[in-house]
Amino acid sequence: MDNGFNGNGKKRGRKDDESLVNEEFMKKNGVGDILSSLLLLDEEAKQEQHQWVTDSEQERAFFQSNYQEKVQEMNNYFDQFQTHYSEMDELDTSRNKRARNSTVAAVASVAAAATTTVSAGSDNAGTSQSGSGSAPHRRLWVKDRSKDWWEKCSHPDFPDEEFKRAFRMSKATFNMICEELEPAVMKKNTMLRDAIPVRQRVAVCIWRLATGEPLRMVSKRFGLGISTCHKLVLEVSTAIKTVLMPKYVQWPDENNMKRIQEEFEAATGIPNVGGSMYTTHVPIIAPKVSVAAYFNKKHTERNQKTSYSITLQGVVDKRGVFTDVCIGWPGSMSDDQVLEKSAFYQRATRGLLKDVWVVGNKGYPLMDWVLVPYTHQNLTWGQHAFNEKIGEIEKVGKDAFARLKGRWSCLQKRTEVKLQELPVVLGACCVLHNICEMNNEEMDPALQFDIFDDVSIPENNLRSMASAQARDHIAHNLLHHGLVGTGFL
Numbered sequence: 446m447d448n449g450f451n452g453n454g455k456k457r458g459r460k461d462d463e464s465l466v467n468e469e470f471m472k473k474n475g476v477g478d479i480l481s482s483l484l485l486l487d488e489e490a491k492q493e494q495h496q497w498v499t500d501s502e503q504e505r506a507f508f509q510s511n512y513q514e515k516v517q518e519m520n521n522y523f524d525q526f527q528t529h530y531s532e533m534d535e536l537d538t539s540r541n542k543r544a545r546n547s548t549v550a551a552v553a554s555v556a557a558a559a560t561t562t563v564s565a566g567s568d569n570a571g572t573s574q575s576g577s578g579s580a581p582h583r584r585l586w587v588k589d590r591s592k593d594w595w596e597k598c599s600h601p602d603f604p605d606e607e608f609k610r611a612f613r614m615s616k617a618t619f620n621m622i623c624e625e626l627e628p629a630v631m632k633k634n635t636m637l638r639d640a641i642p643v644r645q646r647v648a649v650c651i652w653r654l655a656t657g658e659p660l661r662m663v664s665k666r667f668g669l670g671i672s673t674c675h676k677l678v679l680e681v682s683t684a685i686k687t688v689l690m691p692k693y694v695q696w697p698d699e700n701n702m703k704r705i706q707e708e709f710e711a712a713t714g715i716p717n718v719g720g721s722m723y724t725t726h727v728p729i730i731a732p733k734v735s736v737a738a739y740f741n742k743k744h745t746e747r748n749q750k751t752s753y754s755i756t757l758q759g760v761v762d763k764r765g766v767f768t769d770v771c772i773g774w775p776g777s778m779s780d781d782q783v784l785e786k787s788a789f790y791q792r793a794t795r796g797l798l799k800d801v802w803v804v805g806n807k808g809y810p811l812m813d814w815v816l817v818p819y820t821h822q823n824l825t826w827g828q829h830a831f832n833e834k835i836g837e838i839e840k841v842g843k844d845a846f847a848r849l850k851g852r853w854s855c856l857q858k859r860t861e862v863k864l865q866e867l868p869v870v871l872g873a874c875c876v877l878h879n880i881c882e883m884n885n886e887e888m889d890p891a892l893q894f895d896i897f898d899d900v901s902i903p904e905n906n907l908r909s910m911a912s913a914q915a916r917d918h919i920a921h922n923l924l925h926h927g928l929v930g931t932g933f934l
Contacts, residue, residue, distance in 0.1 A: 592668035599644060610889065612648065613655045613852045614877075618884050622689075622877075623647050629684040641669070641677070649674055650681035654874055657854035660861060679866060682873035690872060693879045694767050702801065708763040713834040714923055718816070719801035720768055721761050721842030722809065724780045725850070725898050726754035727871065728859045738775035739864075743899035752776075755864070756783050757846075757856075757871055760803060765845035766882045770875050773868040780808035781903040784815075804838040808900035813909045816916065820902055831920035843896060849878045851894035 597603060598611060608616050623644050630647065632640035645667065653663050653674070663674040697705055702719055709718035731753050732739055744752035754776030760769040771787035784790050784805075793803075798814040807820045818832040818839075850856045853874040862870050881888075907913060 591665075595645060595648065595667045598648070609886075611655070612651050613888070613892075614651075614881055614884075614886050618880060618886060619647070619651070622651075622685075622880065626681065626684050626688060629688050630681055641673075646677050647681055649677045650685075650873070651877065653678050654682075654853045654855050654870065654877070657856075657858060657860065675861075678862075679869065682869045685873040685876050686869055689876045689880070693876050693883070694770060696768050696797070697762070705762045706801070709838060712763070713837050714926070715802075715804075715816075715834055715838065715919055717800055717802050718804055718838060719798065720803045721838050721845075722758070722784075722803050722805040722815075723761075723839070723842035723846050724756055724758040724783055724808070725846045725896060726776050727757055727856050727867070729753050729755055729776075729864060729867065730859050732864050735775070738777050741776040743901070744776075747899065755867060755871075757875075758783050758787060758789075759842070759846065759875065760789065761842050761845040763841060764882060765841060765848065766879050767845070767875050770872065772871045772875075779901055779903065780805075781810055784809060804835055804842075806839050806900055807902050807906075810903050810906045810908045811912050811916065813912055816912070817906070819916075820906060825920075827917075827920040827924040830924045831916065834923060845878075845882075847894050847896040848882075848888055849874060850896060851892040852878060852881065852888055854892075857894065 598608060605616055608619070612619055614622075626647060627643045631643050634640050649663060649667050649669065652658075652666065653660075656662075658666075660671045660674050663669075663678075664671045667674065669677075697719070705719055706717055710716050726741060726744065728744075729739065731751075736753070739753040739755065741752040741754045744754065755772075756774045756776060756778060758771040758774075758780075759767050761767055769789045771783065771789060774783045774786055778786070793814050801814060802816040803814060804816050807818055809815050809817050811817050816835065818835045819828045824832070855870065856874060860867070860870070880886075
């Protein structure tokens with residue numbers, strides 16, 4: 446029993462060992478298969494990646510070569526394009542030269558024909574026909590306008606009286622202005638046309654300012670386009686204001702100020718007067734912005750017509766020459782408001798007018814350097830005497846503005862000039878006024894202009910007690926030294 450049992454046990458033991466070996470073998474074989482599969486997959490992935498890199502490099506090389514070919518083709522095309530247009534430019538230039546040469550030849554033949562006899566007319570016709578057949582003429586785009594009027598005015602034999610009637614100044618004064626403005630307004634000739642001469646440029650501007658005629662009339666007078674005339678007026682006005690204003694509109698130095706004071710004192714008996722101040726209004730077309738600021742209420746009420754304006758303030762000496770101007774403040778402002786906004790006011794408050802009076806009308810306040818008439822009721826004899834004499838000085842400034850508007854009629858009515866460009870034109874008028882006054886250019890009596898500006902007394906018309914006492918002292922001296930007339934009696 447024991448032996449049988451032991452034999453079965455050995456057999457069972459061998460079987461178990463075999464099964465264990467088989468299991469281990471299967472396990473080993475399974476792991477090997479997995480490893481083999483992984484190695485195969487990894488190899489396939491490497492091959493695919495290598496193939497992808499190879500394909501990408503080939504495609505990149507293909508696209509790069511294609512791009513370089515396209516760039517080369519475009520460069521070649523661009524070179525051909527430039528060459529083509531260069532040839533076209535050269536051809537066009539040669540055609541222009543041939544056209545100009547043929548035009549000059551035709552003009553020369555016509556001019557020669559005008560001086561020959563009638564018998565030579567047939568020869569001239571044959572020449573013109575052959576000339577016209579030699580090369581086609583290009584039509585000139587410049588409109589042919591008559592310049593007869595200006596050529597007649599600029600001729601040396603043109604009467605000075607008629608020239609002065611047209612331009613408000615003598616030929617000598619006009620020539621002087623042209624010489625001083627020549628560096629600023631002269632233009633060079635071009636291949637298409639000759640530049641407008643300096644004298645004609647200046648004449649267009651001065652005639653426009655003098656007559657106030659619309660631009661279409663200026664165009665007819667000078668044989669130029671309307672836009673060209675408008676451009677010339679602004680360019681020359683700017684040159685006058687830039688070049689000539691610092692020379693002809695300047696505050697007097699010490700010696701000239703002393704002379705001015707002596708002239709005013711000799712005429713009125715009032716000492717230390719350095720100028721007469723006045724403010725006028727220049728009508729304008731209703732602006733598109735800030736309309737209320739330019740609305741002139743008093744002119745509207747007086748004329749029963751809606752009026753818009755800008756202001757022009759000026760100080761003149763005894764001869765009526767401007768020594769200071771302030772241009773462009775809106776017409777709704779009163780005289781004292783315009784004064785306070787001016788650069789002249791700023792300079793005066795800093796001491797420019799030390800021991801100097803500037804005389805103004807009742808629209809200005811009495812200040813340390815501004816002398817104005819008495820405005821209250823029940824004046825004394827001395828105050829009446831003062832107002833009489835101060836009125837003579839006021840008249841100097843008002844008459845100067847009357848001559849300004851009389852000479853330069855563009856200031857009498859609304860112009861075609863834009864609001865932002867108008868101060869330049871007004872400044873040019875002031876400069877030209879001074880030049881005429883300094884050169885003793887007498888104004889035609891037919892040009893007299895009655896100036897009228899509404900004046901309102903400022904709310905605070907007494908701003909210096911020291912000036913009030915000085916005014917009383919001047920009034921007392923005028924009365925008791927026999928320096929007044931009898932107009933107030």
